[in-house]
Amino acid sequence: MQEIKMYNDTPATDKRMLDVAVGPHFRLGTGLASIYQRWVIALLPAMAASLYYFGPAALRVFSLCVGFSVIIDLVAEKLAPSRDLTSNWSSVSLALLLAFMLPVNAPWWLILIGCFFMVVVGKKFFGGVGAYPAQPAVLAVAVLQLSWPARMDYTGALKDLDWPVTMIEPLRLLKSLGASAESHYNWLDLLIGRQVAGTAEGMVLFLLVGGLFLLMLREIQWQAPAGFFIGVFATAGIFHLYAPTQFASPLFYLLSGGTVFMGLFLLTDHTNSPVNKLPLFLYGLLAGILLIFIRGYSKHVDGMVFAVLLAGLAAPLLDMIKPKVKGAENV
Template sequence: MKELKMYQPARPTDAGMLDVAVGPHCRIGNGLALIHQRWLLALLPAMAGSCYLFGPAALRVFGLSVCFAIALDLLAERLAPSRDLTSNWSSVTLALMLAFMLPLNAPWWLILMGCFFMVVVGKKLFGGVGGYPAQPAVLSIAILQLSWPGRMDNTGALKDMDWQVALVEPLRLLKSIGASAESHYQWIDLLLGRQVAGTADGMVLLLLLGGLFLLVLREIQWQLPAGFFIGLLTTASLLHLSDPEAFASPLFYLLSGGTVFMAFFLITDHTTSPVNRVPMFCYGILAGVLLMLIRGYSQHVDGIVYAVLLGNLCSPLLDMIKPTVKGAEDV
């Protein structure tokens, strides 16, 4: 009598393993490193424009920011290993965005402190990319502005520039003398970045080109900048109509300061922005409205930092707006 043997299926080798996950099974192949490298390409035109206008001073801010950010990321990874690896290039992208908002004459220790607040406090302590609740570069700038307001003065940083433009921040002059400040600036100067701002966040045209590059590659969704511009221009128009002597035209607010930088690079952060399309559009509108209210009724000159942070706080609430699943009404 033959002995009955139980059937045992062959164990698949590692090469023959099947990946089982919730469908659809679609692999694009984009990793974090590739995504951040594309963001770096989008930032390059504004970097080049800043170096052309300001020379080695701008290159110093960019170089120190990147070096300090990478060193702090490597140190944090060595002390507390995580899945947020230095090789994903996120710290490089964030370092450049931080440098864009720093004044041109920022001392080395201020840049180091900014990178520490950004990499260690804003990113690593929350688990890295995908985990932080606030955009790390913006959070770092907010801390620097509150801690060392004198060192974060863009007007003082550019007071020795030999330009044929008003050497004062457009929005600062607007708060001082009202809507007549528009007459002190040419639209072409504001568009080409010949204005008092951060190291590169005032390069309006070049930042716009970088943002369009990200839109074409679908690295950011159009609902975010579109909602932002609608919210900003609508609020600016209403304020201008209510008090034309105190509030400038919507176009002046659009071209001044870091407005375009906020629209394409700050509110579009993948970790802090909503996931679904309708929340994205609402998030953009909210950010635009908040920016205009802060510029119009607060003591802050630009306001992009606090508008972004307030928008980040609302992002989880907006993501609760979800599409209805058809056929599951009775479930």
């Protein structure tokens, strides 16, 4: 048998042995900081629109969220050092997501509590980026909505705004008037964010621009948003056909509240969403179905955060659906 020369000059006589010498592999230098910086860039169009509509009130919410989150992250890192460094920009990105879902008149103490739950309980407690079981910003908003529902009232926050539009949340009016609530809103107003919602979660057109930016850079996968929007349209369409006087058209559900924000920025969180393509699509589909059920049959006006949390519980199970390995049929 012919002798085989290994990379370390050790002779071998078994032809089945493989040379495992280190090769000139290419290394991609993309870090967490650059990823989250792109997310921040993607949020800028909606932030700019919010600043245009609400002025200093929106700037105050954005600034307090980012400031509180970074400071809390720094303190937590000093007290309990971990791999989740403050310099990875995750706290900035999460802070902006939280700010988008807060009312423009949120008091400083409510923002502080939300940032604490988001950074310490939602992120740091579980090991940071890549380890937390629930989207931290969504978890924080859920806690705030259940603990201080009056303070999280978007309609009350914008009651003094001089806007020539219906000054009540579209989904709230839908619960009161049924499908006839659609006639009180202009589709263009809903599209460009002239509606009662969170600080920036209702800036539909500008969120679409940011989401397209992330899709083009492949920072997020298209399967989850596609499954989500299909789930929203299909479920809302079925409900509308079943009870046309109670449920609005699918387009109304899509443009109202934080639907687009949820599909493009909350469900696509790298830590909570599944990995493979089919699980990603099913994850989005499930979230879309849950969102319409919550909006239609619960006391919650929007229910976005609860749909995200429930769908996230199913993500590990969905990831058990693995792609078939090709070429191993005879192994």
